[in-house]
Amino acid sequence: MDSWYGFEWEWLRPQYLWLLAVALPILVLFHFRSLSDFPLWQRWLSLLVRSLVVTCLVLALTGLMLLTRTQRQMVVYAIDHSQSIDRAAREAADAYVRSAAEAAADDSLTLRYLAFDSQANAAVSDAAAVVEPAAVASDAASPQGTDLAAAIDAAVAAIPPSYVPRVVLLSDGNATVGNAVAAAAAAGVPIDTVPLPVRSEPEIQLAAVETPAQVRQGEPFFVEVVVNTNVAASGFVDLYRNDVRIDDGGQNKVELQQGENRFRFRQSILDERQVTFAARLRQFGDRDTLLDNNEAAALVYSAGRPRALLIDPDVEQADALRWALDEQQIDIEVRPPEGLPRDLAELQGYECLLLSNVPATAMTLQQMDLLRTYVQDLGGGLIMLGGDQSFGLGGYYKTQLEEILPVRSNFEKEREQPGFAMILVIDRSGSMGGEKIELAKDAARAAVELMGPRDSIGVIAFDNETYWVSQLRPGTDRGYLIDQIATIDAGGGTNMYPAMEQAYQALAGSEAKRKHCILLSDGISSPGAFAQLAGEMSSQQMTVSTVAMGDGADAQLLQDIARLGDGRHYMCTDPQSVPQVFAKETVEASKEALQEEPFLPMLARPTQVLAGIDIELSPLLLGYVVTAPKPTSELILTTENGDPLLAWWRYGLGMTVAFTSDAKSRWAAEWLAWPEFGVFWAQVIRHAMRKNDSQGMFVQLQTVGGRTRVTLDAAEPQGAFLDSADAQLTVIDPHLDSQQHPLRQTAPGRYETWFASGDRGVYQLDLAAQAPGHSPLRQSRGFVVSYPEELRLQPVGTETLQDIARVSGGMYQPTPQQSLRSDERQTNRPVTLWPWLLMAAIVLFVGDVGLRRVALGG
Numbered sequence: 001m002d003s004w005y006g007f008e009w010e011w012l013r014p015q016y017l018w019l020l021a022v023a024l025p026i027l028v029l030f031h032f033r034s035l036s037d038f039p040l041w042q043r044w045l046s047l048l049v050r051s052l053v054v055t056c057l058v059l060a061l062t063g064l065m066l067l068t069r070t071q072r073q074m075v076v077y078a079i080d081h082s083q084s085i086d087r088a089a090r091e092a093a094d095a096y097v098r099s100a101a102e103a104a105a106d107d108s109l110t111l112r113y114l115a116f117d118s119q120a121n122a123a124v125s126d127a128a129a130v131v132e133p134a135a136v137a138s139d140a141a142s143p144q145g146t147d148l149a150a151a152i153d154a155a156v157a158a159i160p161p162s163y164v165p166r167v168v169l170l171s172d173g174n175a176t177v178g179n180a181v182a183a184a185a186a187a188g189v190p191i192d193t194v195p196l197p198v199r200s201e202p203e204i205q206l207a208a209v210e211t212p213a214q215v216r217q218g219e220p221f222f223v224e225v226v227v228n229t230n231v232a233a234s235g236f237v238d239l240y241r242n243d244v245r246i247d248d249g250g251q252n253k254v255e256l257q258q259g260e261n262r263f264r265f266r267q268s269i270l271d272e273r274q275v276t277f278a279a280r281l282r283q284f285g286d287r288d289t290l291l292d293n294n295e296a297a298a299l300v301y302s303a304g305r306p307r308a309l310l311i312d313p314d315v316e317q318a319d320a321l322r323w324a325l326d327e328q329q330i331d332i333e334v335r336p337p338e339g340l341p342r343d344l345a346e347l348q349g350y351e352c353l354l355l356s357n358v359p360a361t362a363m364t365l366q367q368m369d370l371l372r373t374y375v376q377d378l379g380g381g382l383i384m385l386g387g388d389q390s391f392g393l394g395g396y397y398k399t400q401l402e403e404i405l406p407v408r409s410n411f412e413k414e415r416e417q418p419g420f421a422m423i424l425v426i427d428r429s430g431s432m433g434g435e436k437i438e439l440a441k442d443a444a445r446a447a448v449e450l451m452g453p454r455d456s457i458g459v460i461a462f463d464n465e466t467y468w469v470s471q472l473r474p475g476t477d478r479g480y481l482i483d484q485i486a487t488i489d490a491g492g493g494t495n496m497y498p499a500m501e502q503a504y505q506a507l508a509g510s511e512a513k514r515k516h517c518i519l520l521s522d523g524i525s526s527p528g529a530f531a532q533l534a535g536e537m538s539s540q541q542m543t544v545s546t547v548a549m550g551d552g553a554d555a556q557l558l559q560d561i562a563r564l565g566d567g568r569h570y571m572c573t574d575p576q577s578v579p580q581v582f583a584k585e586t587v588e589a590s591k592e593a594l595q596e597e598p599f600l601p602m603l604a605r606p607t608q609v610l611a612g613i614d615i616e617l618s619p620l621l622l623g624y625v626v627t628a629p630k631p632t633s634e635l636i637l638t639t640e641n642g643d644p645l646l647a648w649w650r651y652g653l654g655m656t657v658a659f660t661s662d663a664k665s666r667w668a669a670e671w672l673a674w675p676e677f678g679v680f681w682a683q684v685i686r687h688a689m690r691k692n693d694s695q696g697m698f699v700q701l702q703t704v705g706g707r708t709r710v711t712l713d714a715a716e717p718q719g720a721f722l723d724s725a726d727a728q729l730t731v732i733d734p735h736l737d738s739q740q741h742p743l744r745q746t747a748p749g750r751y752e753t754w755f756a757s758g759d760r761g762v763y764q765l766d767l768a769a770q771a772p773g774h775s776p777l778r779q780s781r782g783f784v785v786s787y788p789e790e791l792r793l794q795p796v797g798t799e800t801l802q803d804i805a806r807v808s809g810g811m812y813q814p815t816p817q818q819s820l821r822s823d824e825r826q827t828n829r830p831v832t833l834w835p836w837l838l839m840a841a842i843v844l845f846v847g848d849v850g851l852r853r854v855a856l857g858g
Contacts, residue, residue: 173797357387395584497528734761
């Protein structure tokens with residue numbers, strides 16, 4: 001912006017001014033070379049006119065604007081539409097805005113209107129589009145959040161710089177996110193604030209479930225349920241312990257008085273590390289408008305003996321291990337695969353998880369992600385034991401769990417083994433389009449990658465017709481096979497019999513000692529002699545396994561084919577599990593990963609974990625699953641062939657262990673009678689389990705406005721403050737996303753941080769502190785966000801609204817007429833000059849043409 005002779009100018013594209021420095025000298029040069037015999041004064045006048053034409057054109061190109069001072073004002077009304085604003089408050093806002101619109105008769109005023117909740121909408125010029133009750137969502141569908149800071153930023157951004165700005169904020173002042181006062185201070189615009197009444201409809205809210213953060217085993221404590229209400233009412237307050245309602249003989253019927261009500265329930269914890277207590281309101285009828293805030297929960301941790309969870313399909317076979325660990329002061333709970341935890345809150349109740357002969361197909365991808373988070377971010381321990389459904393035999397190749405284990409399933413086959421041939425028959429009909437066909441191709445690629453150099457594999461795709469994607473080729477042609485698999489696409493009907501027949505003929509012509517076929521389909525095939533063909537394949541020493549993808553597949557037909565073909569049948573309701581099924585089938589059918597010959601464990605490297613145990617005197621083990629160690633893992637025990645038996649490594653904050661034999665009578669029958677059996681497993685489990693040395697750590701949590709403050713007080717064993725510690729917080733939110741937060745020291749022995757906690761669900765925390773010269777401290781905590789802050793009964797946020805008005809130079813609680821007041825502020829209003837400059841250039845150009853064509857008297 002420049003100032004000439006009292007006028008202010010602004011250039012939009014000043015970089016084009018250099019054209020004047022080029023064009024004007026060229027005009028002068030042509031002037032002196034001109035052969036015109038016009039009078040000298042006329043030639044000079046023509047040069048001047050031409051120069052003015054060029055100057056006008058260049059100035060128009062630069063976007064020259066004249067800035068004039070103006071007091072014209074734009075007022076933006078930001079209106080709260082969040083769920084804490086009921087219909088009565090909306091009607092009050094409607095009346096206020098309509099009164100202001102009627103009073104704004106002055107042409108110097110421009111009004112805009114903006115609705116906001118957890119987000120701010122665009123400003124509009126029609127008040128009815130914002131405040132009309134018919135356009136407002138119902139209470140049940142209203143967004144659950146209030147962001148006053150976002151509303152202020154959006155309102156300020158909606159005012160062009162050519163207007164004197166003012167913002168009028170209509171709200172109850174209860175923000176759930178953001179810092180509204182800081183946003184108002186930074187805006188540089190006067191903000192008037194108009195308080196709206198809080199919810200006046202009958203409302204009962206379960207405000208909190210208050211419990212001690214940690215208790216001792218058997219120690220009695222109280223669960224205190226806090227209920228807030230704006231009306232007197234009667235109903236029931238139920239308390240649940242881990243989703244089981246506590247029956248108190250009907251004493252949970254309560255009479256609520258307006259305001260805060262507290263109810264206490266006496267509880268204790270035995271043989272559990274973490275318990276969730278949830279309270280729920282019911283049968284309050286029309287005295288309760290919103291139902292989303294009728295439940296709240298809290299987590300209670302209990303110190304005691306270490307707890308481990310063992311998942312095993314043969315629960316009774318795990319008794320020997322459970323009894324042995326009980327003698328070693330470790331509590332172990334045994335469940336079938338169906339009992340594998342589905343949330344972190346339940347997993348946090350155990351220091352270690354053992355998977356014994358559990359196939360990958362028994363878990364969902366979400367559960368695998370859960371276990372990885374449990375180990376990596378919360379420091380949990382994971383031990384996988386062997387069996388005919390474990391490691392590669394269980395389909396763990398390229399899964400999230402194989403990623404965190406210290407061994408690989410795709411081992412190198414060094415021993416001489418008879419050849420293995422396999423045909424994959426894949427449905428590529430139209431119903432397999434999209435994600436299904438991509439997952440089927442992923443599954444086929446995984447099968448190819450698991451084949452050995454002496455193995456061979458072929459791929460057939462079918463719809464109405466049968467297509468050879470690749471004939472039987474050796475495993476060394478892995479690159480070619482994978483490229484061919486990528487060409488499979490979906491389209492057509494479903495006719496599986498010809499494809500199955502061609503697979504049979506191809507396997508019959510193979511010289512491999514073991515032959516296997518995998519059929520995958522998601523639909524109902526055209527008729528065929530499937531039973532006869534499956535029986536014929538079985539009689540020719542071929543096995544047939546089938547995979548039904550989705551609910552639309554002919555599960556009964558596929559199950560019959562697998563039964564007659566001496567194979568296995570898989571029902572994959574979740575298509576994501578198909579690659580795991582193919583990997584499992586490939587390894588299991590090849591039989592090379594299973595070694596069932598007696599062997600003696602060999603010590604690969606000494607470790608303090610096995611101190612006091614003489615491995616050389618350990619009995620024989622009768623079998624194991626062949627795996628390969630990962631480069632950075634610690635290989636502790638091996639088989640006589642050098643394959644891993646016991647290996648571990650640290651993954652993130654936790655540790656994973658692989659024991660490729662088992663702890664049951666199938667392979668460890670002699671170990672069960674070994675005097676060191678319980679000691680061996682107790683020391684391995686204690687090494688892997690989550691470390692929870694919380695002595696000297698005191699944690700407090702405070703959740704306010706969608707954010708939680710963590711306060712850690714750390715002390716030495718002698719009681720002195722623990723200063724200068726490196727304190728870190730790991731937060732796992734309800735979506736299993738992990739965040740790291742350093743804790744800042746704010747006082748002697750005190751460390752604090754904040755993190756966002758606006759989403760509903762369970763948050764798991766892992767706190768670690770390490771001070772120079774001291775042992776590391778670690779503690780796990782958790783808390784529950786039961787519903788958004790928006791649904792809490794709160795008074796009007798008068799202080800917040802007053803602070804917004806004060807720091808911005810606005811007015812608190814102005815009348816509609818006062819919100820339109822003018823002041824001495826001015827701003828620059830740009831006047832675009834390029835049309836005038838262009839018109840002047842045209843007029844001057846006509847004059848210049850005349851000067852160059854007509855000789856004037858001289």
